[in-house]
Amino acid sequence: MTPITGIVITLNEEARIGDCIDSLRSVCNEVIVVDSLSQDDTASVAESRGATVLFQKYLGDGPQKAFGVPHASNDWILALDADERLDEDAIAAIRNLSLDDPSTAYGFRRRNFCGNHWIKAAGFYPDEVVRLYNRTTSGYLPKKAHSSVQAPKVKGTDAHIRHFTYENLSHWIQRIDQLSTRDAWAMKERGVSPSSFRPAVHALSATLRKLVLKGGLLQGSDGLTVAMTTAFHAYMKYAKLNELHENERQP
CATH class of the missing domain: 1.20.1280 (Monooxygenase)
Known part of the structure; x- marks a missing residue:
């Protein structure tokens, strides 16, 4: 399997970052957490799960998500938010990708949850997002809000990311x-x-x-x-x- 670096940005995510890192570990041989100077134990939890933690005052969505990329050991980057997890079908899909074309980025369908309730209405599903890309050709736009990955080509998958958007x-x-x-x-x-x-x-x-x-x-x-x-x-x-x-x- 082609080596992949997982990258997560965090701010006070001690309750969720451990499960996020464990999810990334299922397909990544390296995980980097870019922490926006959390006031809780986010960094220590992340380090205990084997992640490398970088500290950076929040720069805005796109710049913050791009900050950890130069520190990655691999060209293929898998970006998740701290409240996201790979579903089993996403794990299987990523393991089966050849990743032989660096110009192609890969999108996934997000299941957005409010508590235990999966919300599908009004565009909340399939909510396709690009999360796997090669840094030599692609990356997050430098937008400070609602940034997204720009890539020469995007290939969608039928695989899912669980997004624990809201507790209630x-x-x-x-x-x-x-x-x-x-x-x-x-x-x-x-x-x-x-x-x-x-x-x-x-x-x-x-x-x-x-x-x-x-x-x-x-x-x-x-x-x-x-x-x-x-x-x-x-x-x-x-x-x-x-x-x-x-x-x-x-x-």
Whole structure:
């Protein structure tokens, strides 16, 4: 099997990083954790599972995910988030890949969970993401929010990654608060200007996209939950962007 380096970025993930590393170990001969100066035992847990830990203040999504790549011993990189695990079909698929074409990156289908509940509605499945790539031709875009792997070619697989997205609905709202703050910061860094209309316009657009284009209107409570939380996220990130600009103007 072609050697693969697993890379994970973390911030206060002591409860989840061990299982993530164990999952990567099923197909990787090396695991690197890039830690954003966690205040818990993330680093010690990662080291106890055999991972190499690098410390780096958070640079934004894409730059942070790219930080560990030059430190890898292998050209093939498998990137997971700390709350993701390889399903058995993904492990089998990766072991059977020849990986003889460095210009091809590989995508997987994510199963997104809220607690033990698998949410399939309104675009939450199959939620295809590229996770396996060769660093000589491909890598994460330098976007500070919602980055993705750019590769000359992408080949999808039918294999799955389990994404333990939210512990429960309360955690879902907490994550929206955290991510909308990060997104607002990233937009301000890119020079996005404030707007009194943008929060409402993007919230409405997100609602229509999830309910109509993604079929959430016909998918019961899950469809409505995804639509409403997506709209809330969209509204808050632009409202927080306005707040950042307002605070900057204060004497």
